[in-house]
Amino acid sequence: MKDFIDLKDKRVLVTAGTKGTGAATVDLFRQLGAAVITTARSQPADMPASQFIAADLTSEEGCKTVADTVRERLGGLDIIVHMLGGSSAPGGGFQSLTEDHWRKELDLNLFPAVRLDRLLLPDMIAQCQGVVIHVSSIQRLMPLPEATTAYAAAKAALSTYSKSLSKEVSPKGVRVLRVSPGWIMTDASVHLAERLAKEAGTDVEGGKRLIMDSLGGIPIGRPSSPEDVASLIAFLASDRAATITGVEYVIDGGTVPTV
CATH class of the missing domain: 1.10.1220 (Arc Repressor Mutant)
Known part of the structure; x- marks a missing residue:
């Protein structure tokens, strides 16, 4: 069916939506009729100012700026896609990771979602509907000790937080899910x-x-391609997935070797 997924008039925030999988998700959601705002530290030259918020989501102030601006422009949200993540930690195993490295991994991969959810979910609960998608990683299941220990631990924390949040807010009309990609091209x-x-x-x-x-x-x-991951996210955010909450969807080409 041509309109199998319809996001017409849905109000959406996608974090880190200017590059890679985030940009693919923003593009697809807009094709499906959603009103989408994205955020990053720097605004791309080809993105209208009305569709973008410049903010550093590793800070409390940046998250508050995004939440306040989204409410001002859209009047609230129906969907949040927490795409922001990544790693700047060095290789070399656990002994190479300093306090600062650990703090940066948590500030990038966990706390932006926690802070934005705390600011924005009360509005979703008040309207008795919404969808929150936390983008995690298969690294939480199979970390690489040489290079991804801190990143994987932060994503594992995000996943556990997401599961707990789903149990709290799903009875109030807000679905919470996780998408865990493997390697994306x-x-x-x-x-x-x-x-x-x-x-x-x-x-x-x-x-x-x-x-x-x-x-x-x-x-x-x-x-996977960015478009592969964006397609999964769009389905989970849509009304076609209306009874899906509290679970994780792995999209990794079969990389994770266990059930």
Whole structure:
């Protein structure tokens, strides 16, 4: 059916929606009829000011700015997609991680969702409907000790928080879900593949293979595209998923080897 998913007139906030999977999600939601505002530290030249909020979501002040501006422009929200995440921690195992590294991973991957939910969910509860989607990572299930310990721990905390939140607010009309991607083929991952290829004396395809091997392989033979992940998020945010809450959807090409 042509209109299997319809987000017409839904009011949506997508964090970190200017690049990669965030941008793909923003684009798809708008194609499906939603009014979408996104946020990042810097505004892209091609994005209208009315659709963007410049803010640093690793701070309490930045989260408050976003919440206040969303209410002013949209009058409230129907859907929140917490896309913001990433890692700047160095490799080298647990001993290479300082207090500052740990704090930055939590400030980027956990606290923005906690703060924005605290500010925005009361309005959803008051209107007796809403959807909150926390984008986690399969790293919470299979961390790489050399490089992703702090990131994986932060995403695990996000997942546990999300589950608890769902149990509290689902009876009040607000669905809360998690989407956990594996490796996604974004510009950033291409740059990583190029760097690894250079270090290993191979080509970019060889660099991609190194990444897949580090994950234990991807059974379908390729990473997900940003559009793949955006499509899953759009379905879960739609009324087609009206009875789905409190669960996690892994989209990783079969990377996670366990049930």
